[in-house]
Amino acid sequence: MSLDNLPTLSETVKIHKLRANKTLGQHFLLDMNVTDKIARLAAPLDGVSVAEIGPGPGGLTRALVQNGAEVLAIEMDDRFLAPLDDIARASGKLRVIHGNALKVDIGKELDGEIKIVANLPYNVGTKMLINWLTATPLFWSQAVLMFQKEVAERVVASPGDSAYGRLAILAQSVCDTRLGFEVPSNAFSPPPKVDSAVIVLEPLPEAKRFRDxxxxxxxxxxxxxxxxxxxxxxxxxxxxxxxxxxxxxxxxxxxxxxxxxxxxxxxxxxxxxxxxxxx
Known part of the structure; x- marks a missing residue:
């Protein structure tokens, strides 16, 4: 079996009778144009270990492995294990951890160059970002992350912007940050009440990072x-x-x-x- 022979994402959702769990901040990203665009932001991915948080039915996961990444997907909702297993068998480039990403030490799970690429659950995205910024040592070389648009703007904001505050200062004391692109709510199923945005974080040279x-x-x-x-x-x-x-x-x-x-x-x-x- 190859990835091309797998059911489409929409078919996968129907086959496995999947519904987004609002309490877990789930919204399925089924637009493959968007998932491919996210994967391209993280390029090059050949030979790179990628941690993906909350892959759900695996839309972004497919894009990452198709672009050459070796993916570690961390998913706490067991409903998604079967469709993720299909991707793992078809690609040979996916390993899945069934658990809470907040409790997984990604730096110990992966070797070589590590990137984090994820459509983060809305309810824990900021907490995860702070954890990755404060990791010692900083184990990742790049993070390409989707947040609610309002949160994304808070990460990349400059002095004088209405969104400028604590999150921008902490993130920019460790990384160069930039806005990749915005994602309208209708790219998701079910559509959230707000738009989203993808940001790119690239760690500063160690000597330029603020340590405390x-x-x-x-x-x-x-x-x-x-x-x-x-x-x-x-x-x-x-x-x-x-x-x-x-x-x-x-x-x-x-x-x-x-x-x-x-x-x-x-x-x-x-x-x-x-x-x-x-x-």
Missing amino acids: LKLLGEVTMAAFGQRRKMLRKSLKPIAKKYGVESESWCETCNIDPQRRPETLSVAEFQILAGALKNE
């Missing part, structure tokens, strides 16, 4: 917790925690304490965090 993401996360959480207030006000709680005064802390970093958090660059937030660490 936990502390940076604390600083950004304080700052954007009161994003309409000036830094001298919004940073007071964390300044007190670390035994400093918010205005003098900002001034030591050559940052005007009257600025608002959305105006600071990623580098300026790193300077603030670095100064706290040295206190």
Whole structure:
């Protein structure tokens, strides 16, 4: 059997009587033009190990193996194991772990160059991204991920953008980020209430990555917790925690304490965090 002889995705869904589980954030991506486009964003894939999270009936999985990837698919819903097994037997390039991706150490499961390519479940996508950004060591060379459009915009946002905040600063302290393309809701079955978008993350050289993401996360959480207030006000709680005064802390970093958090660059937030660490 080859992939070309498998039932179409729509036929697969009918054969196995599959329905999306809303509690798991499932929406089936059945448009092969979109799945192929995602796989091409991750190219080249020949000889590359790819981790795919929540493959569902396997649309993106098919595109990845057709483009040469050796795929590890992590799926917690046992309804999808049979159609995924069909892909595994037809391609010889797929291994499936039945379990919770949050509990799988991808870096230990795969060898060689590792990429993460996934249409992430809406309800845990952000948590997974933070886990991958903070992995030590950083085991992946590229991530091509689909999120709700609003979340994707938060990852790639620049200072001054309405979506700019903690997630952009954490992601861009580890990676170059860019928006790949947007995906309308009608590409899914059933269609979600919002559009989606695919983003590409490529790790910065190790020397350019900010190492203490936990502390940076604390600083950004304080700052954007009161994003309409000036830094001298919004940073007071964390300044007190670390035994400093918010205005003098900002001034030591050559940052005007009257600025608002959305105006600071990623580098300026790193300077603030670095100064706290040295206190």
